[in-house]
Amino acid sequence: MKASPAPVAMSAGTSGVVTGGGAPDLRTAGLAVAAWLTALAGLHLDARRTLLLAAVAAGLAGVATLHLLGLAGRPGPTVRRHGWVVVAILIGVVCGGAATSARLTVRDAGPLLALVNERARVTAELVVRDDPRPVRGGIVGRPPTLLVPARLVTLTGPQGQRIAVPARVLVLADDPAWRGLLPGQRLTADGRLAEPRGGDLTGAVLMAVGAPVRLGAPRRCNARPVGSAPASSRRAHRCRTSRAACCPALSSGTPAGCPMRWRRTSAPPG
Numbered sequence: 001m002k003a004s005p006a007p008v009a010m011s012a013g014t015s016g017v018v019t020g021g022g023a024p025d026l027r028t029a030g031l032a033v034a035a036w037l038t039a040l041a042g043l044h045l046d047a048r049r050t051l052l053l054a055a056v057a058a059g060l061a062g063v064a065t066l067h068l069l070g071l072a073g074r075p076g077p078t079v080r081r082h083g084w085v086v087v088a089i090l091i092g093v094v095c096g097g098a099a100t101s102a103r104l105t106v107r108d109a110g111p112l113l114a115l116v117n118e119r120a121r122v123t124a125e126l127v128v129r130d131d132p133r134p135v136r137g138g139i140v141g142r143p144p145t146l147l148v149p150a151r152l153v154t155l156t157g158p159q160g161q162r163i164a165v166p167a168r169v170l171v172l173a174d175d176p177a178w179r180g181l182l183p184g185q186r187l188t189a190d191g192r193l194a195e196p197r198g199g200d201l202t203g204a205v206l207m208a209v210g211a212p213v214r215l216g217a218p219r220r221c222n223a224r225p226v227g228s229a230p231a232s233s234r235r236a237h238r239c240r241t242s243r244a245a246c247c248p249a250l251s252s253g254t255p256a257g258c259p260m261r262w263r264r265t266s267a268p269p270g
Contacts, residue, residue, distance in 0.1 A: 030085050034092025035099075042100035043199050046108055054097025061090035107203045111163040112155065116193045116204045120158050124206055126150040126169065128185045128218070132178050146173045148181065152203070167203030170196065177211035184218035 042050035066072040068083045075083060115122060129151055134144035148171040154164045171178070171189065181187070191208040 028088065030089040031092035031095075034089040035096035036092075038093045038096030039100045042097060042104060043201070045104075047101045047104035050097050050104060051101040054094045054101065057090045057093035057097065061087050061094065064090065103201055106165065106167050107201050109163075109165045109167065109203070111161075112152075112165045112167055112203055115155065115157055115163075116195050119192055119194060121190070121192050122158070122206075123156040123188060123190050124169070125153040125155075125186070125188050125215075126171070126206075126212075127153060128181050128183050128187070129168070130183055132173075132181055135172070143174055143176055146178045147171070148173060148178055150206075153186070165203070168201050169204050169206050170202055171206045171208050173208040173212075175208070175211045178208070181212070181214075182218040186215040186218075187212040188215065189213070 038050075038053065042053075045053075063072065064083060064087050068075055068080065068087065127150060129149040132146045132148045135147050150169050150171055152165055152167045152169050154162060156162050171191070173189075189206065189208045189212045190210060191206045194205040194207055196202040196205050
């Protein structure tokens with residue numbers, strides 16, 4: 001009888017990628033988790049400290065890379081095995097810190113922050129970002145307070161100063177006229193600024209007074225009825241009603257990328 005060949009053990013190469021039954025390659029996982037955690041931590045810091053964290057991580061990643069390549073000392077077996085995982089984690093910190101600090105620069109803009117600290121009465125030009133929704137826990141017998149996510153375009157302060165900061169704001173409104181707004185609607189509103197709770201990219205809270213003044217119609221690419229189906233459901237409905245809209249190759253006579261059942265039902269007679 002011919003003996004069966006013994007199984008060949010496979011191990012990680014010099015790059016750290018496992019080619020057989022060993023520990024999984026955690027470098028990309030470490031990079032993603034580090035970037036996410038750094039972005040989350042940066043939301044509770046300011047742009048300067050978040051950028052400093054990214055700069056320190058970039059320096060450490062450079063030093064570690066030189067060491068692993070043998071250009072700055074000779075790494076031992078353990079360092080060579082796990083060093084690239086550490087480098088990937090540091091690169092994730094750099095990516096998360098740099099991206100978050102750029103967004104925090106808008107959130108913590110000096111002119112906007114000064115008006116928020118003063119709780120100033122302002123006139124804001126806004127673009128609605130999402131459907132208005134009622135805030136839970138309202139007072140019985142009174143109209144519900146509406147929460148309207150929006151993006152700030154310009155802000156006019158109490159002294160007539162005008163600033164342009166594309167920061168995110170949350171509008172708290174009691175007037176029923178806010179209920180029918182659509183995403184993409186441009187408007188102006190009066191109110192008083194308040195400090196947000198933190199932990200996200202919201203730059204200010206606007207306690208709106210009265211009804212908003214609409215500036216034209218909402219943009220067609222963003223406008224949709226309040227409470228309507230999500231975009232994925234609307235695309236699925238268009239696919240059921242018009243296959244050519246979802247797979248233009250059907251109308252061109254080359255349906256190579258379309259489902260097989262569509263090719264059969266859309267084939268010309270004969």
